Amino acid sequence: MSQPSISSKRRLVGIFAVVSFVIFGLIIRLGWIQIVNGEKYKELANSQQTRDTPIPATRGTIYDRNGKELAISASTNTIWASPREVQKPEEAAKILAEMLDLEEEKLLEQLLDKTYGLVRVSRWVDDEIADAVRGQRLSGVWIAEDNKRYYPYGNFASYILGHTTNDNNGMAGIELEYDKYLTGLPGRWIKSTDGAGRQLSFGVERYYPPENGLNVVLTIDEVIQHFAEKAVENALEINKAKRVSATVMDIKTGEILAMAIKPDYDPNEPRIPLDHILKAELENMSNEEQLDAWYAMWRNPVINDTYEPGSTFKVITTSAALEEGVATLDSTFYSSGTINVAGTIIRSWRWYNPFGHQTLAEAVQNSDNPVFVELGQRMGPETFYRYINGFGFADVTGVDLPGERKSIMYSLGNVGPVELATISFGQSISVTPIQLLTATAAIANDGKLMKPRIVKELVDLEGNIVHQFEETMVRQVISEKTSKEMLEIMESVVAAGGGGPAYIPGHRVGGKTGTAQKAVDGRYAQGLYVSSFVGVVPIDDPQLAILVIVDEPNGFSHFGSTTAGPVAKEIFEESLRYLDIKPKYTESEAEMYAQTEVIVPEVRDMTVKDAAQILIDNKLQYNTEPEYIQDDQAMVIDMFPKPGARVTDKSIVLLYTQPNEHIPSTVLVPDLRGKTIREANTILRTVGLNLKVTGSGKADNQSPEPGTEVDPGTIVNVVFKPG
Template identity: 45%
Template structure:
C-alpha cells in the first residue's frame, strides 16, 4: 500500500471521528437547551412576545376611630402609549395634546420613545378618557387608575401625610404604614411581534389588582376638628409661628387629636397655604400666586417646613408645665407634702454664683405651702423641691417619665428631645430643670408624661393606629395597649391631680377653668432657645390640662410657639385654648358638669371689684391686688419696681372671682423669664 493511500485513510478516520464528536456535542447542546434550559428560554421568549400594562391596585383607606374616611382613592385614568404601534406620530400627538391640554412636543416625545411602553399622562378625568378612547388611535391605551384623595383637605394633614405620583407613601401614616396600605398591582397583557406591534389574534390576559389593607386610626374626627379650630384661632390671634394641640386618652395612650398649625393640603402638597414670612397669615389666591414662581430650592425648603409636624419633630423648653414632673417626683419620694412650707424672697440663694429669680421677685410670694407654691407657679418652691431630690433622683424621674427617648409613635421624624447626662448635671442645672429650663422635650413626650400622672402612674406608649382591616373590612391586626413602665404610685397621682385642680381653680391656670368640669393643669412660659442661646423677645407659651381630675378622660397639651401679639404667658394665651378644648371634648363624651359647693360659694358669693391701677407703680399695684386676694401678670418679664401701670385687663370696676389674674401693662422692654 502506498504512502498516499495510508494518508488518505488517516484523513478519513480523522474526519469521521470529528463528525461523530461534533454530532455528539450538537446533540448534547440540543438536549441541554431543550430539556435543561427549555423553561428559562420559554420564559424569555414570552417576555419578548408579550407586553404588559400595569393596572394599579387601590390603596387602602385611612379611617378615624369611628370609621369616618380620612384618606381614600378616586377613580382616575392613565394614558399609555406603545410607540411601535403608532402610525404618523406627529398627527396623533396633535390629537392627544388637544384633548389633554398638553404641550405637543411633550406628547410627541412620549409616543416616539424607544421603549415598549410609555406614560403620556396620569390621572385624567373620565371625560378626557372617553375622548381619547373615541379617537381610536392604534398604540394608545387608556387604563383605569386610582388617585389618592383626602376628602377633608388640610384636615389632619400632619398625621396622614401624602403619597408620591406612584401612590407610595412619603410622609405621615402614608409612609409608616405604606407596606400595609399598598396593594398588589394587576396586569393587562398583550402579545406583540419582533417589531413590538400587537399580534392580531386574541391572546390578551388580564390579572385583577389586589387592594391594600385599611388603617383605622385612634384619632376622633370630631375632636380633631375641635383641636384644629382652636389651634388655628390661637395661631392667628397670637400671631404665632406654630401652634400644637394634642389630645390623648390617658388610660390607653390613644391619640384622640393632634393638630399643628400652620399646615398644608396633601391633595396639593406643593402649594403653600400660609405666608412663609408671617406664618399666622393664611394666603389668599393672590398670595399663593406670589410664591408660585420663587426658585425651587427656596420653595422646597418652605414646603418642607410646612410639612413638619411640630408635635413630634421639634424640641422646646417646657417651662413651668415641667413642674408637674418635679412635683410628682417630690411627692413620690416623700421629700415634700402638700403642707410643706417654703419661703419666697424673690431669689434663689441656695446656689452660689447662680442668678435665679422668681417671676414675681419684685413682690415675693413670702411664706406658702407647696400647694400654694404650685398655684403661684413659684420658681423658688420648685427649685427647693429639686434640691431636696438631688441630681441623681431628679435625673432618674426625668428618664422614667420618658424624656430623652423617643415615644415610639408610628409617625415620621420623631425626635428624642435633649436631656443633660447625669454626670454633667450640676446643682445649677438641677435648679433650672426643676422649673422646666435647660431641658428640651417634644409635645408628644410631654402629653405622654402628663397622661402618666393622670392615669394612676403608668407611662403608656402613645398609639396612633387602632387596627388594620382588609378591603372587606375584616379585622387583621389590633394595636393593643402598651405600658412602658410605672413611674409613680396611684396615691401620688391622686394627690397631684387635686393640686393641679387647685392651680386651675385658684391659681395661675384660672383661664382654663370651666365651671363644673373639674379641670386640672399647669401653665408654662419659657424663653425660646435658638442656635443654642436664649433669644430676646421669643417665647413658647403652653398649658397642660387634665379633665375631669376625679376620673381623667382626656389630657390636652397646647403649645404656642413665638406669639408676637404682645402677650406671651401660657396662663394668658394657652390656658383659655386648653379650657375650651377640654370642655368641648367632655361635652362630646357626654360628660355632665357638676358645680361643687366650693364653686358655688366662690362664684355666687365672693366676687371682687377690680380696682383702678393705672398710673401707680407695679410694686404698689401688686401689693394692692394681693390685699384683696387677686393675682396679676405683666407682659414685662423683669419689670423695675418703679415701672408704671399704663393699662389693665379686666378694666377697673369689673367683678371677678377670688384669685383671678389681672393683666397689667407697663412701659418697658421684655426680658427673660420662665413661668
C-alpha cells in the same frame, strides 16, 4: 474521460475545508445561541411578544375611630402608549398634548423611542377627558383604570394623615408609617402580541387582579379633632403666632383623640402651600430650596420637633418630689425671689415682689422657680433623673407616626448644681410635645405610663379586623397616692393660680401653664417665647389630657395662661359636651351657669341659611365642615349631634355640607389696589377667593378687575410693586 488535475483536486479540497469550517462554525454558533444563551433570547422574545400592563391596587381607606372616611382612593384613569404600536406619533403627540395639557415635544420624544415597551402618558385623568381620548381611536394608545389618593376634608388632620407621592406611596404621616398595609399588591394584564404590537389570536392572555390594601382605623375622633382644629386656627390668628398646636389624649388608654397643628397644608396638593406668601416665595426658590421648604412644611412638630417645656415641666418635678418624700402637701417654703446656685443667681418671675412663705400647692400655682430649684436639690441628680427617665423622657414614646425625635437632655455625668437647678423648672432641656403629654397623662392615670398610639386596628374590605393594636402600659412611674395629690395641685392651679383661663364652670379642670424664652444660636432670644398649657379633665375621673403650644405669640400677651389656656378650655368644653360628661355645678355656679336642655332639630337636606335659623331659634350654635365661606346656600348633608339628641343650650351642632349644585353662587372681586400681600390675602379669603402674587410691595393692578362677578375659589392675579 480525463482525470482532474492535481491543482483542481487541491482547489476542491480547499473549498470543502472552508465550507466544512463555515458549517462547523455555524453549528457552534447555533449551539451557543440555542443552548448557552437560549434563556436570554427566550426572555427577549417574550418581552417583544408580551404586553404587560400594571393594574394598581386600591390603597386602603383611613377612617377615624367612628368610621368617618378621612382618606380614600378615588377611581380615575391612566393613559398608556406603546411606542412600537403608535402608527402616527406626530399626530398622536399633538392630539394628546392638546387634550391632556402636556408638552408636545416631550411627549413626541417618548412616542418615538422604540426602546420602551410601554409609556405612561398621563395619570389621574378625569372620566370625561378619558372618554374623549378613547374617542380619538389612536393606535397604540389605551386607557387603564387607576386610583388617586383623595382627602375629602382637605387640610383637615393633615399632619396625622400625611400624604402620598405621585406613585401612591406613603410620603408622610400615617400614609408613610402604615404604607406596607395600605398599599396592597398590584395586578397585571398580560397578553401576547406580534412585532407590530397586534394581539396574537393564538396567544395567551392573563389577568391577575390586584390585591387591595388594608383599611386603617385611627384612634382619632373626627369630632374632637374638629374642635381642636377650630380652636387652634382661632388662636393662631388672635395671637399672631408662628405656629399653634393642640394634642388631646385619652388618659386611660394612651389613644390620641386629636392632634391639630396650624398652619398646615392640604394633602391633596402637598407641594402647594396654603400660605400664599410662602407659595410666592417657593416660585423663586431653587429645586434644593424648594425641597427644604416642603419638608419643613410637612414636619409634624408634635412628633418631629423638640422644645423647651418651661414651667409645664414643674408637674414632673413636683410628682418626683412627692413620690420620693422630699416634700408633702403640708410642706412650706420661703422664697425671697432669688436663689444662689454655685454662684449663679436664679430668679423667680416675680423676683421684685417675692412670694415669701407658701405651701407646695401655692408654689406650683405661683410657678415660683426658687422652690423647684430647692426640690431638685433635695432629690439630687441621680434620683431626679430616675423619675425623668421613668416618665419616658430618656427615649422615644413609640407613637406610631414617622420620625419621632428623642429629647435633648444632659447626660447624668454632666449635671452640675446649675444644670440640676434649671432642669427642675424646665429650662436648658428640650422634649417633644408627645413626651410631655404622655408623662402628664401618666400623672393623672394613677401613675401608669401608657404607650401613645394613633392607630386602633387594621380592617379588610369586608370589615373584618385583621389586627387590633392593644393598649400598652409601659411602667408604673408614681404611686396612686401621689397621682391623687398631683391632681389636687393641678386643679388648684386652674382654680386659684395662673391656669384660670382654662376654668370651665361645672367641671374640675387641672393644669399647668408654661412660658419659655426660645433659644436661638445657643442663646435666649429677647421677645421670642413658647407659651403652653398642659391639662387634664375631669379631676375626679381623669379622661382627657391636653397639651397646647403657642409658638412665638405676637398678640396682646406671650404668657401661657392667656395664650394657650383659652385654647385648652375651648377644646375641653366642647369635648366634654360631646362625650356627654355632664357638668356638676356648685351652688354658686348653678346660679350663674346652669343651662337648660334642648332637643336637636332636623336640619339635613336644608341650606345652611335655613338650618342656621332653625338652630338659632332652638338656642343652639353651629359650625360647618367643610367651611364654605359666605355660601349660605350650601346644602347640609349630615350633622352631629343627630336630630332628637338632648343637649344643653348654646351647644355647637356640627353641620357637614356640600355646594348646592342647583343654585349658582358667585362673589364680587374686591378692590385690592394699595394693599399689602398679607392684607390682600386676608380680604380675598374672607370672600372665598384665592390670591396669586407677582412681585412685592403693594398691589398695583389685578385681574379680574374689581367688581367682576366670579365663582368662589377663583384665583385673583395681583401685581405688587414697591411703593
